[in-house]
Amino acid sequence: MIRFQNVTKKYAKTVALNNLSFEVDKGECCVLLGPSGCGKSTSLKLINRLIEPTAGDIFVNGENVSSVVPEQLRRSVGYVIQNVGLFPHLNVAENIATVPKLLKWDKARVHSRVEELLHLFRMSPQSYCDRYPHQLSGGEAQRVGVARALAADPAILLMDEPFGALDPVIRDALQAEFRHIQQDLKKTVVFVTHDVDEAIRLATKIAVINHGEIVQYDLVENILTRPAHPFISQFFGEDRALKRLARLSVKQFLRKTSGEATKIDTDSALKLEDSGKDALVKMIGHKLMSVPVVDDDSQLLGEIHLEDIINS
Numbered sequence: 001m002i003r004f005q006n007v008t009k010k011y012a013k014t015v016a017l018n019n020l021s022f023e024v025d026k027g028e029c030c031v032l033l034g035p036s037g038c039g040k041s042t043s044l045k046l047i048n049r050l051i052e053p054t055a056g057d058i059f060v061n062g063e064n065v066s067s068v069v070p071e072q073l074r075r076s077v078g079y080v081i082q083n084v085g086l087f088p089h090l091n092v093a094e095n096i097a098t099v100p101k102l103l104k105w106d107k108a109r110v111h112s113r114v115e116e117l118l119h120l121f122r123m124s125p126q127s128y129c130d131r132y133p134h135q136l137s138g139g140e141a142q143r144v145g146v147a148r149a150l151a152a153d154p155a156i157l158l159m160d161e162p163f164g165a166l167d168p169v170i171r172d173a174l175q176a177e178f179r180h181i182q183q184d185l186k187k188t189v190v191f192v193t194h195d196v197d198e199a200i201r202l203a204t205k206i207a208v209i210n211h212g213e214i215v216q217y218d219l220v221e222n223i224l225t226r227p228a229h230p231f232i233s234q235f236f237g238e239d240r241a242l243k244r245l246a247r248l249s250v251k252q253f254l255r256k257t258s259g260e261a262t263k264i265d266t267d268s269a270l271k272l273e274d275s276g277k278d279a280l281v282k283m284i285g286h287k288l289m290s291v292p293v294v295d296d297d298s299q300l301l302g303e304i305h306l307e308d309i310i311n312s
Helices: 040-047 070-075 092-096 098-102 107-120 138-150 168-185 196-202 220-225 230-236 240-245 276-286 306-310
Strands: 002-011 014-024 029-033 055-060 077-081 156-160 188-193 205-210 213-219 290-294 300-305
Touching: 002 040, 014 040, 014 213, 029 040, 029 196, 040 055, 040 156, 040 188, 070 077, 077 138, 092 098, 092 107, 092 138, 098 107, 107 138, 138 156, 138 168, 168 196, 188 196, 196 220, 196 240, 205 220, 205 230, 213 220, 213 230, 220 230, 220 240, 230 240, 240 276, 276 290, 276 306, 300 306
Parallel strands: 029 188, 029 205, 077 156, 156 188
Antiparallel strands: 002 014, 002 055, 205 213, 290 300
């Protein structure tokens, strides 16, 4: 879907990227991860030609992006940035409709798509269509920003630290929302972050970049369990095993109970969407060997055991 082939980017004597080569397959979420100034955002901007490479080639669907008119390329690729970039003089519906209108969709189709996306992000069209950006919270504005990027149903979504400016609670909620939506839409995503936990939570594969070079490009599981360079071990920290548990759901450890469903106290229980890390923290904190798992109606589904988590 996306391929970097020996891509280098220089600014005067400064080498921002040095001979990058990697591929992102259809439906993957590739996270570009590394310290500030390592070349993550530069790599992202090369894909939709906001900047041009000094050397090398970038291909999207087998076509060299240098041969595509930049405006045409950008209308076919969703782009989300940290500070959202909503047009202040347009309301929410008009912001989301920006690219479909440029593509000359008819009014009925545009209206239907705006409502569809607002519902997808759990925002009532009746409540939000006529609001302006200054009337939105940070989390709401970010949702609208992602919805706008998805409006023309692009196959590719580029995201440059989209949740970085939000407080931890809202950020966590939007990460969960994005992960849920991505499971349904299966877009090809290139996502820039310097946050290790965010990368682990969202990525299919991670490209760890340092000083403009890829240190390791691999599945998240492999990076956490088989780091290829001391920099990887240092950057991800010694609690890599705990970070890995954040990717595993309670559902994967569930031991189902037999007999009739029982309603129990939810304060002591986990939900299927909770992570293995959530379960481990709860069990250690309360000195438990197992914890019940319930559905949305507080009906008992089964248990999760400490030994299963430790042996995973």
